[in-house]
Structure formats: C-alpha cells, structure tokens
Amino acid sequence: MSEHASIQTLSLPVLGMTCAGCAVSVQSIIAVLPGVTGAEVNYATQQVKVNYHPQETGPEAFKTAVQSVGYDLILDVEGAKEKQEALQSENYSALKKRTIAAAVLALPVVIIGMFLMDMPYANYIMLVLSTPVLFVFGKNFFVNAWKQAKHGMANMDTLVALSTGIAWLFSVFNTFYPEFWHSRGLHPHVYFEAAAVVIVFIMLGKLLEENAKSNTSTAIKKLIGLQPKTVHLITESGEQEVPVAQVRQEDKLRVRPGEKIPVDGLLYEGSSYVDESMITGEPVAVLKEAGASVFAGTINQKGSFLFQAEKVGEETMLAQIIKLVQDAQGSKAPVQKLVDRIAGIFVPVVIFIAILTLGAWMIFGGATGFTHGLMAMVTVLVIACPCALGLATPTAIMVGIGKGAENGILIKDAEALESAYKVNAVLLDKTGTITEGKPQVTGMAWSSDALGKQAELEKIFLALEKQSEHPLAEAVVRYLDKEVQGSLDLTGFESLTGKGVQALFGGQPYFAGSHRLLSEFKLEVPFDLAQKIKELGDGPQTIIYFGGAGKVYATISIADQIKAGSAAAVKTLQEQGITVYMLTGDNEQTASAVAAQAGISHYKAEVLPSEKAAFVKQLQKEGKVVAMVGDGINDSQALAQADVSIAMGKGSDIAIDVAKMTLISSDLQQIPKALRLSKQTVKTIRQNLFWAFIYNVIGIPLAAGVLFPVNGFLLNPMIAGAAMALSSVSVVSNSIRLKLAKLN
Secondary structure: OOOOOOOEEEEEEEEOOOOHHHHHHHHHHHHOOOOEEEEEEEOOOOEEEEEEOOOOOOHHHHHHHHHHOOOEEOOOOOOHHHHHHHHHHHHHHHHHHHHHHHHHHHHHHHHHHHHOOOOOOHHHHHHHHHHHHHHHHOHHHHHHHHHHHHOOOOOHHHHHHHHHHHHHHHHHHHHHOOHHHHOOOOOOOOOHHHHHHHHHHHHHHHHHHHHHHOOOOOHHHHHHHOOOOEEEEEEOOEEEEEEHHHOOOOOEEEEOOOOEOOOEEEEEEEOEEEEOHHHHOOOOOEEEOOOOEEOOOOEEOOOOEEEEEEEOHHHOHHHHHHHHHHHHHHOOOOOOOHHHHHHHHHHHHHHHHHHHHHHHHHHHOHHHHHHHHHHHHHHHHHHOOOHHHHHHHHHHHHHHHHHHHHOOEEEOOHHHHHHHHHOOEEEEEHHHHHEEEEEEEEEEEEOHHHHHHHHHHHHHHHHHHHHOOOHHHHHHHHHHHHHOOOOOOOEEEEEEOOOEEEEEEOOEEEEEEOOHHHHHOOOEOOHHHHHHHHHOOOOOOEEEEEEEOOEEEEEEEEEEEEOOOHHHHHHHHHHOOOEEEEEOOOOHHHHHHHHHHHOOOEEEOOOOHHHHHHHHHHHHHOOOOEEEEEOOHHHHHHHHHOOEEEEEOOOOHHHHHHOOEEEOOOOOOHHHHHHHHHHHHHHHHHHHHHHHHHHHHHHHHHHHOOOHHHHOOOOOHHHHHHHHHHHHHHHHHHHHHHHHOOOO
16 A cells, blocks of 8 residues: 555544634644644634544544644544534633623723722722633633643734733732832832723624624535435335435335435336426426436425435435535635734734833833833733734624625625625526526417317316426416416326326317427417417427317416516626626526526526536636525535625525525625625725724834833833723724615
C-alpha cells in the first residue's frame, strides 16, 4: 500500500469556537500532531477536516489536543450533527443568562463609578458587584486566555482577560492601599466600572453572533427523511417488510400508492404516476411503466408497481444530493470574517504596546515612572479592548437582517449579506420561481360542429376528467367546474395509459387525453379547431383533446403561468449589469417559451440537480459571483454550491433550509432589493470598523503618554473607559441608521 493510500480523512464537529482566531488555534494544534498531514477548520460550519495516518494517530489524539487549548471535538460520528446542535443551543441559553446577570450587576457599578464615586464605601460596593461579573459570569474569558497562553497563543479572550483583569487588580489595590498614591501626590482611581462594562459588552457581542449562528440548517435531516425506513421486499416465500438498509442490488420491491420509493431502480410490473418534483422540480407527476427508471425519495401516487433495485445506499440519487449539499455547506466560505482576521493581529500588537509603554515609562519616566507607566499600561489595555470591534459586524448584520425581514427578505446568516452585493450572475429555476408552479387552463376552443351541443359535451368532458388520475386533469376539473352546472354518470370508464381516458355516455364512446389519442382512435380534428391550435404556436402549454364519434370536439390548453413580476425583475437585474440565466428540468420548447416571456437570453433545459450544481461551479471557475434562486428539493445542490442562495417562500422546506436568503412573497422583484441591502450593510460594517479602529489609532498613543513630554498630558483610564464605551455607542448607533436606508 502506498503512503498516499494509507492517509485517511475525517471530519469532526468542533465545540467552543467563538471567532476565526479560535479556528486558527484548533487548526494549528491539530496540524502539528505526529501523523497529521493536513488540518482545515471551517468556522462557519464548526467542523474540522483532518488528513492523517491512522497507524500513527487518531481521533482521540485530536480531541486531547483540542481540549488543551479550550475547545472540544465530538467523536461520535453517528448523530454528531444533532449533538452539536443541541450543545450549541444549550451554550446559547447559558450565555444569555450570564449576559443578563452580568448586565444587572454592572449597571449599578457604572452609576456609582460615573456619578456617585464620593458616596460612602463606593469602592467596596463596586468591588463586590464587579467581582462576580468578571470571575463568575465572565470566567470563560480568563479560562480560555490561560489555556491559549499555555500554548503560546492569543485571541480575543486574551485581550479581554488582560484588560479587565489588570483594571480590576489595579482597582483592588487602590481600594485597599490608597495611601500608596496619596503619598506620591496622586489620586487612587478605581476602574471597576470599566472592567465590568467591558465584560458585559463583549458578552453581548458574542450573544448577538451566537443568535445569528443558532438557526442551524436542518436541510440534511429533511433530505434524509425523504427515504422511507422500511420497504416491501419480494422473496420466494412472499412479501416481507424489511429495513431499507437491508436492500441489495437486484432485489425486487413493491411500492404501494402514496409511498416513497426507497432506492433507485427499474420498474418491471405495473404502472403509476410518480411525483418526481424533488428531482426535476416539475409539478406534474410522471407516468412510469415497465422499463422506466424510478428514484429514491420520489413519491408514488395512486398506482402500485414492482421494481428491481439498481442503486442502493450511498449510490442513490437522493444520497448523492445529500452528499453534495453537505460538501457545499462544509466548504470554506469565499468571504471570511474580516473582524476576526484583524483581531488575530490586533491582540498581540496591543499587548506588546502595553508592555512597551510600561517599560518606556520605567526607563524615561524618572521618579514617578513606574506609577505613571502602570497607569498608562492599564489605560492602553482598557482603551484598546476590542468591544467595538466585536460589535461592529454583528450589530450591522442584525439590523440588516431586520431591515430585510421588513421588506419580505429573510436572511439566515452574515455570509450571504456580506457576499450578495458582489453578485454578477443570477441563476433562476423555472417552475415555482419564474412561473407560478401551478398548472392552469389558459384557454379552451370548440369546433363549430360541437357548438350546438356544447353544454352537454362540457358535462361529459368534466365527468371524464373527474375520474382521471392524471395530474393535469385537476386543472381541467377546476376550470370546467366554474362553467358547468350539474353532472353526468358515465359507464365503462377506462384509463388509457400514456394516452388519456375513455368512457361511454348514452352508448357512445368519448375520449380525453393527449395527441396520441388522435391516431389511436382515428379522431379527426376539424379545420377550424386545427387553426385555433396552430395559433397557439410553440408556447409553453400542453394541449388536451376531447372528442368522440370520430371527431375532436374541443381542446383545452394548460400552462404554468409566468409570475407577474418576473420579467420586470429580470430587466432590473440586467440593467444593473448582472447576467441572468434560467435552469429547468422541463423540455426545450417550454423552456424557450418561458425564457422569451421573462426576457432571459441564457437558459438550459432538461437539466438534473447535479447538472445545475455543476453549472454553478462552472460559472464560479470563470470568476463569477453566483446567486442561485430556486424553490424545490431539486435546486438544493445548486443552492448549497452558490455564493449566495435564495429560496422562494412558497417553495419546499429543504430549499428554504439550504438557502441563505428566502423571499417570503416568492416575488423575484425582491432580488434586486436583497442585493442593495447587502451593499448598504457592507458599507455600514466598513464604517463601523473605521470607528472601532479610529479610537484605537488615536487613543492608544494618547494612553501610552506620547503627549506627556510635550504638554504633560496623560490620558486618565477613566476617560479611556469612556472612550471605549463611546466607540461602542458610535458603532451601534451607526448600525441603527441602516434602518433608514431605502431599498427601491
């Protein structure tokens, strides 16, 4: 066996990551283990993928290493995703309770520290109230910082722990030993309120982020739920009900009316209509006869049939869809969290500046160098605390998501909002996205020969279609029910597989069905009716013929109507320089007609789900930023693969789960609004980051004392705390401004 062949790949859920810096820590600690050839952590999906030699290392070693830096892995592959979701939900609830409790205690500390600092025992009261804020409700910052430090690492927790911890220790010293400063002519300031507020603000930022991440997609579970648990296996001793996992290739299986087809196979006895919308996206069920292929997860309608298993387990089309969705969801996002990347550099730089500040004061500060240096170091750490940095992105995202909801656009995560403004290619599914997804009668024409007895013939036509099992018959019945009064009883009803239906009335045969009926029963189409059919041209409609006694009496055309706003939405997108494509599993004639109606020049017909996803990949390789818009299970692969995925609110649950955005009204005119919202949100995030950093760019040098040699100015840690709070207020206020933005 070659060295390459001995390498195994394992993906495991990671617990406890709160920033991209955490992901770097997990990735680094695993990557250096003996026997590991590569490790990649996806912060968005909270997963780590490890390539390793099983002879040298394994999952237990990964878990031990990750735990040493404050995180954890779930090794139980069976049900790992569900366990991860449950733990994330528990952690969110616990964080929410800790944040509320910390805020309740921090509020009186702030009031006393800012306005009532001269009240009796003020410092002792603030000490008692702030201590549990830091070391009970905020203890994770200190625990994680210590674990990081043991491995020579640092993240956001390190800076939070250092700034708040030093401010608290400094304040405790000043509370019990104020004479130390009095004897040197200095006032012993305390900064309990700064330490407590920092902890609360950072916890609030984490809570906002966790809230956005808590709605974990259940798409995979729903896709898996499409497969039945048991099947009807045909054996020599008769029919047996067995678990689907026991099915093997070439096994013979029975599918009864209303059941889901368990595996891919070939039908050999019986016939039925099968709802394949999860594969093709088309609302009309497909006739299946001997020799036809059937697919796992599709739904049998009224008939019963036998088929032979061809693909089972992970080989079925449904299993491939599940795998493709998992792969696309687990791949690295094209846009990483900018704040977390910057924080990875920000933290060690600030620590270095703080230490450098103390050292410089001790060397050049003279007799008061140490005292001034210590205060300056604390001031640097307090003013540089990344509170505003932590709030810059989540607050803008939360307001952007709320703004979207007000306009009928549900946004599931920050990544979609950050990426959507870059979109330059939009892919639209046809059925249910561009069109209504509901076949309806678009017109009915009668031959001149039938006009004299039209009322009776309409009743016969309606009675025929009411007994038909064909999905299009429902559209005919809905239409004729509005026109016809009363009903008739037919005799000798018979379903003509693949052609239509026939029955007797008054001893005379009548027929309704497809064009194949004409030659089968030698039905003549009168000239005037033929002209009316010709006028329909190559549109997207299906024609149903009704006749008897050697003649066609009437035709009825059925089509899936294009939505009212589809053409306008396509035009708006094209005016913005975005290329619009249409993908559909429908035939070429229908696809061409719908594309023309919608004003779309680029379209592909008769495409399978995997081909839609492949087309997305192709465009991405060409440098396009792709948005996929769909409504069916068949769109889920392409939705998961796309840079931005948008589902119709009236579509399938799985499409909605996979997609990062959902248009509640299913109106395509919401797409341009979503792209504008993305642009405005990203603009707000950038403004927030500017304000978050400008305080540090100006404040850190002032806190270090650069102006002291010039004019004797040394920034008070109290002012530093206020500046830190002001930076957070400015960030939140700027985010709230986003609510006023116009999307039209």
